Amino acid sequence: MAIARSRSSFALSLHVAAFFAIVHHVASVTTAAAPSTDTAPFLDCLAAHLPSGAVYTPASQSYTSVLECSIKNLLFVTPATPTPIAIVAATRASHVQHAVRCGARHGVRVRPRSGGHDYEGLSYRSLSAARPFAVVDLPALRAVRVDVRSETAWVGSGATLGELYYAIANHSAGLGFPGGVGPTVGVGGHLSGGGFGLLLRKHGLAADNVIDAIIVDAKGRLLDRAAMGEDLFWAIRGGGGGSFGIVLSWKLRLVRVPATVTVFTIHRPRNQSATALITRWQQVAPVLPRDVFLRVVLQNQDAQFESLYLGTCAGLAATMSRSFPELSMKPEDCIEMSWIQSVLYFAFYGTGKPMELLLDRGTKPERYFKAKSDYVTEPIPGHVWESTWSWLLKDGAGLLIMDPYGGRMRRVAPSATPFPHRRELYNLQYYGFWFKNGTEESEKHIGWIRGLHREMEPYVSKNPTGAYVNYRDLDLGVNDDDDNAVNGYEKARVWGETYFKANFERLAAVKAKVDPHDFFRNEQTIPPLSSSWKGLSHG
Structure with missing residues (x-):
């Protein structure tokens, strides 16, 4: 038996103080069970330890609605998509604990799902039906x-x-x-x-x-x-x-946050010096005062400059006049509001929206979606941006978003957390959305994203190329279930160092310490760093 400080019942109210008064023995699984295609023992284990209303299987009447309630991407709502053999709708910590113990004991991995966005759907789907898995659903744990x-x-x-x-x-x-x-x-x-x-x-x-x-x-x-x-x-x-x-x-x-913040959204079409403004923005946005955030959205033939300033309109106008006069921002362009109103403004593109809109989680997937990301370390030349406009006219074109870094980001060491992209100028995101079903339609939009991503490759970060892990992209590579420890780590480095750079090896070392049998695994989870690989890499 392993002794661990724990909460015996983690209710939705999250009574934190009570946690420290509860110290007890927790049964642990010391080794992971071998993979099994016989899922009955796992399901029997869930039935023995969880209330019947907490477990949904494909035979359950509500299985499909429970599965799809948190899916935001219609790409992964198809009959061919491998889906979980069970969904555990957890309402307390013990439900999650039992699901993990049952899975480890009977060779069924579990994937957590918090209920928001998941670019590649790895919290609720698999690329292969050969290895059964279950989902632990967390939306009820939302206090x-x-x-x-x-x-x-x-x-x-x-x-x-x-x-x-x-x-x-x-x-x-x-x-x-x-x-x-x-x-x-x-x-x-x-x-x-x-x-x-x-x-x-x-x-x-x-x-x-x-x-x-x-x-x-x-x-x-x-x-x-x-x-x-x-x-x-x-x-x-x-x-x-x-x-x-x-x-x-x-x-x-x-x-x-201050009592008053200021926002603006300024459009500059291609024929109104948009290319020159984007080129200049790359040099300005990352070095603006820390109270200013100025992003760019490119769609069709329009550059949309969006700003949040932690202060009044007068302060933002003075900053823009001094640091980015080319944008020709005027005081009448900006709107003063509270911080929470600015959250609503950027989420729903408008003023006067009720706060209750923030509580809408969405009920079903409504569109198809694909995204990719890059990091930019040196300003991209103007002629490249000029040629990018033609991509935004193509059939199947999506949009680009550029979020600047700098400020506080540069004051934190890249190794302080696993997120390593502290020194980059900005994050570049490629998005495609479409609403029609069909392979041809999907290939058109996904092809656009992949094509533009390749086009920008010479101008983004290198050795390794950078990407943001929350914008999951399986084009970067995937884990295979039959990989051994050394080969699995080596293969995972291809995508892992893109997300995490030098932090990837430390993440794998932590994985080897806390989950050496790789129980928590999907197509892009951190693999354990084996002692064999460490010997090869450092010997």
């Missing part, structure tokens, strides 16, 4: 407890960013959190990959502001930061979801 006095909050992994922002604003107009723009993004996945948004130049990544967490590890133990140790705590704050355990909740350091 948010804000402590205004300590400027902290505990949030369940099943909450969305919208729910988190709503709860913070309901407690204090002077506090916020530096997470992403999309209100339907799941907190668990967002924090697991690092998480960035419009406050990153002032306050860094979302994961930089995580100060504690509760995780179920590969042995089914419930651990807080002190119990899991600093290596694992380092890994879960940017190492990508699903590799090291199932994080149930996170303690966040909230940040102070």
Whole structure:
């Protein structure tokens, strides 16, 4: 028996103080069971330890609706998509623990799903039907407890960013959190990959502001930061979801926001010097004062400049006049509002929106979607941007988003968390959306993204090329189930160093320590670093 500090019942209210009064023995699984295609023992184990209403199998009447309720991409809602043999709709920590123990005992891996976005659907689908898997669904673990006095909050992994922002604003107009723009993004996945948004130049990544967490590890133990140790705590704050355990909740350091913030959205068409403005933006945006965030969205033949400023319109106008006069921003371009109103503004592109919109999680997938990402370390020449306009006229064209770094990001070491892209100028994102079904339609849009991504390859980061793990991209490479430890690690380096650079080896070393049998595994999870590979690489 292994002894671990744990919570015997992690209710939705997240009574943090009660956790430290509960110390008990937790049964652990010391070795992972061999892979098995006989799933009956696993399902019997779930039935023996979980209430019947918490487990859904393909035979369950509600299985399809439960599976699809958190899917945002119609690409992965097809009869040919391998789906889980069971979905555990967890409402307390013990449900997650039993699912992990049953899976480890009977050779069925489990994948956590927090209920937000998942670019490649790896939290609920597999590329192969040969290896059965189950999903532990976390949307019921979504409570948010804000402590205004300590400027902290505990949030369940099943909450969305919208729910988190709503709860913070309901407690204090002077506090916020530096997470992403999309209100339907799941907190668990967002924090697991690092998480960035419009406050990153002032306050860094979302994961930089995580100060504690509760995780179920590969042995089914419930651990807080002190119990899991600093290596694992380092890994879960940017190492990508699903590799090291199932994080149930996170303690966040909230940040102070001013009573008034200012936003603007300025359009500059291609025929109104958009190319020159984009070229200049690359030099300006990363070195603006930390209170200013200025991103660019390119679509059709239009460059859309979007800004959030932590201050008044007068302050933003003065900054733009001094640092980026070419944009010709005027005071009438900007709108003053509260921080939470700015969240609604960027999420829904408008003013006067009710806060309750942030609580809408969405009910079903409505579109097809593909994305890729790059990091840019040197400004891309103007002639490249000029040629990019022709790509945005092609049939199947999507859009580009450029989010600048600098500010607080440059003051944090690339090894401080697994997220290594601290020194880059900006993140470049490629998006495609479409609504018609059919292979030809999908190939057209995906082909556009891949083609433009190749076109930009000479001008983005190299050795290795960089990408953001929360924008999962299976084009970079995948794990194979039949890989041995040495080959598996070597193969995973292809995509792993793209996401994590030099931090990838440390992540794999943590994996070997906390999940040596690779129980938490999907097509792009961190593999354990084997002693054999370490000998080859350092000997």
